[in-house]
Amino acid sequence: MRQIETVALEDARRVIAAGEQKAREIGSPSNVAVVDAGGNLVAHIRMDDAWMGSIDISINKAFTARAFDTSTADLAKNAQPGDQFYGISDSNHGRVMIFAGGVPLRGSNGNVVGGVGVSGGTGDQDQAVAEAAGAAF
Amino acid sequence: MRQIETVALEDARRVIAAGEQKAREIGSPSNVAVVDAGGNLVAHIRMDDAWMGSIDISINKAFTARAFDTSTADLAKNAQPGDQFYGISDSNHGRVMIFAGGVPLRGSNGNVVGGVGVSGGTGDQDQAVAEAAGAAF
Amino acid sequence: MRQIETVALEDARRVIAAGEQKAREIGSPSNVAVVDAGGNLVAHIRMDDAWMGSIDISINKAFTARAFDTSTADLAKNAQPGDQFYGISDSNHGRVMIFAGGVPLRGSNGNVVGGVGVSGGTGDQDQAVAEAAGAAF
Amino acid sequence: MRQIETVALEDARRVIAAGEQKAREIGSPSNVAVVDAGGNLVAHIRMDDAWMGSIDISINKAFTARAFDTSTADLAKNAQPGDQFYGISDSNHGRVMIFAGGVPLRGSNGNVVGGVGVSGGTGDQDQAVAEAAGAAF
Known part of the structure; x- marks a missing residue:
């Protein structure tokens, strides 16, 4: 049997609060x-006026970051036409997002134990919000 | 153009907090x-130890309550074999839930302006949590 | 090669207008x-305040009425547990609706050449609107 | 609770009529x-001889324009290989269309309150029809 770490609801709320604050700061x-x-999924919020189409994307970015223990921005670099993981976004029933905004959450020993996904702005904005969120974990 | 009311994030958080408190009370x-x-979706939480398979169900119960302006418990009464809506759960790509735990949220004029969905316990428990949650709207 | 009749957009509009009028009459x-x-699909309308979850159902009822050249109310009688077509609603990727509100549209020789589907009220209401709509074809 | 504007059926019909007229003009x-x-969906029409495969595309272009508060033509510019939103069309269960023909509908304060989607011709034709349609809102 294995012991693993994972994300509690209170952790998720702290992560989301940090992301929300950053999102407000950068508008x-x-x-x-x-x-x-x-x-x-542990928790999700859509801020007022955030894109409706980004609900699914935020959840899927968080999934992707955990599913492959990587940021979606890094995955993107390997998922373009001609790259080693080109086509990976066809797997997992459309849940793999290959653009910035998903960041893995790491446990006490550095292992990935969850993920946070942000969607609503440009790639740079989403990434900034996701990093601020993840830093609160 | 029509003016309608809808659910803000702060409303959703108040509703969720009330549901969470009730869920704790009844274990x-x-x-x-x-x-x-x-x-x-405006917001979602999964309490620690809540069923993983209930993530989707809670979101879909909330959707169903709004989609048909009814509680899922009431819809259930009309969706059994031989009933007028038997088969409705095959529509909307599997998003229609026909058991208790989804409650519509009503705006200032009594119109349905959103929905809350709860999943994790028995039908009675889910319904009790959903009603407590909805009452906070 | 075969000649077939089918529904023109102007036919669909006439059918919809008749359904809409009936829907208003019966509230x-x-x-x-x-x-x-x-x-x-040739045409679709959602009247103000009609159920959102009924968009998909109306389109699928129309599909079903044409797909099996029958009213969905008649299909319902054969699609209950124990009946000869029980389970038919699992076919066609969830597009088969087995409750009242879908009516076939018949061409000059009596053949089915299309369908109209109505959703938004009780089974009886949907059926009444669908019949009024179909009669205008 | 928030007050928002949305599209009434009569608005949708006016938008569709303008699009239909433009589509006839340009053949x-x-x-x-x-x-x-x-x-x-509020309303949909398929003109006689319009592509059958475009039913779904038109509805999804309208969805996309609202889901991300942008024209699908603009989204297309950011969704090519190497771009910041490359892969976005894998989200939302195949409902995100990343080519021209979807235009947001803006309310009295400039906010996006709906969308119109057109499909049946070249990208330029679809875009011209969608713009004519949207201008009637």
Whole structure:
């Protein structure tokens, strides 16, 4: 049997609060989602006026960051036409997002134990919000 | 053009907090989700130890309550074999939930402007949590 | 090669207008959809305040009426547990609706050449609107 | 609770009529669809001889324009290989269209309150029809 760490609801709320604050600071109304070690949703918020189409994207960015233990920005670099992971976004029933805004959450030993996904702005904005969110974990 | 009311994030948080408190009181770790007038997710939480399979169900119960302006418990009464809406759960790509735990949220004029969905316990428990949540709207 | 009749846009509009008028008369804000001989959508309307979850249902009722050349109310009688078509609603990727509100549209020789689907009220209301709509074809 | 504007059926009909007229002028039989503030279909028409495969595309272009508060032509510019939103069309269960023909509908304060989507011709034709349609809102 294995012991693993994962994300508690109170962790997710802290992560989301930090993301929300950053989103307000940079004026980018966002969806922020957190998944646990199993890649399953722990919590999600859509700030007022954030894009509706970004609900799904935020949840999927968080999933992707945990599913492959990587930021979606890094995955993007390997998922372009001709790259080693080109086509990965066709897997997992459309849940793999290959653009910036998803960041893994790391546990006490550095292992990935969850993910946070942000969607609502440009790639740079989403990434900034996701990093601020993840830093609060 | 029409003016309508919908659910703000702060409303969704108040609704979720009330549901969470009720869930603790009755010892039923729950997923609680809130959708807006368009049936789109505003916020979701999964309490620690709540069923993972209930993430989707809570979101879909909230959707269903708004999609048909009814509680899912009432819809259930009309969706059994031989009933007038039997088969409705095959529509909307699997998003229609026909058991208790989804409650519509009503605006200032009594119109439905959103929905809350709860999943994690028995039908009675989910319904109790959803009603407590909805009452905070 | 075969000659077939099908539904023109102007036919669909006439059918929808008749359904809309009936829906107003009986106070049942409805979705009304018309499909052609290929079962493909020609036109759809959602009246103000009609159920959002009924968009999909109206289109699927119209599809079903054409797909099996029958009213969905008649199909319902054969699609209950134990009946000869029980389970038919699992086919066609969730597009088969087995409750009242879908009516076939018949061409000059009595053949089915399209369908109209109505959703937004009780089974009886949807059926009444669909019949009024279909009669205008 | 928030007050928002959305698209009424009569608005959708006016938008569709303007699109239909433009489509006739340029000889491009089209599907024209309108969604409301929640991204949900209000009305759709398929002109005689318009592509059958464009039913879905027109509805999804309208959805996309509202889901991300942008024209699909503008989104397309950011969704090519190497761009910041490359892969966005894998989200939202295949509903995100990243080519021309979807235009947001703006309310009295400039906010996006719906969308119109057109499909049936070339990108330029679809865009011309969508713009003519949207201008009638």
